[in-house]
Amino acid sequence: xxxxxxxxxxxxxxxxxxxxxxxxxxxxxxxxxxxxxxxxxxxxxxxxxxxxxxxxxxxxxxxxxxxxxxxxxxxxxxxxxxxxxxxxxxxxxxxxxxxxxxxxxxxxxxxxxxxxxxxxxxxxxxxxx
Numbered sequence: 001x002x003x004x005x006x007x008x009x010x011x012x013x014x015x016x017x018x019x020x021x022x023x024x025x026x027x028x029x030x031x032x033x034x035x036x037x038x039x040x041x042x043x044x045x046x047x048x049x050x051x052x053x054x055x056x057x058x059x060x061x062x063x064x065x066x067x068x069x070x071x072x073x074x075x076x077x078x079x080x081x082x083x084x085x086x087x088x089x090x091x092x093x094x095x096x097x098x099x100x101x102x103x104x105x106x107x108x109x110x111x112x113x114x115x116x117x118x119x120x121x122x123x124x125x126x127x128x129x
Contacts, residue, residue: 002032005100007109008040010128015045020110020128032065036095073098083120087113097121
């Protein structure tokens, strides 16, 4: 089982070599990601290019285990909506939190707003910057 769940923002920071990338680099091999967040990474990485094969091959080289967004995760993401509303979290954000909660592992993110709702969501948040 993975020791961490990656938010799209953390994996994007790693791919772009942004601040915090070194933290993600240390744990990416021991992390998983929600299919919803993987889609966000693909969308971000593919901006500015129409070369789908290039996007696929680049991301496939680092692909952490991608966990399907199933009915149970959908319910959990919906249930934490009220608790996370003050931080303005999206469905993708809540999908990530729901997966970390299911697995009982910390969630890595670059989104500082998550620190304000960690307790309400019942998830340990690790900020990468």
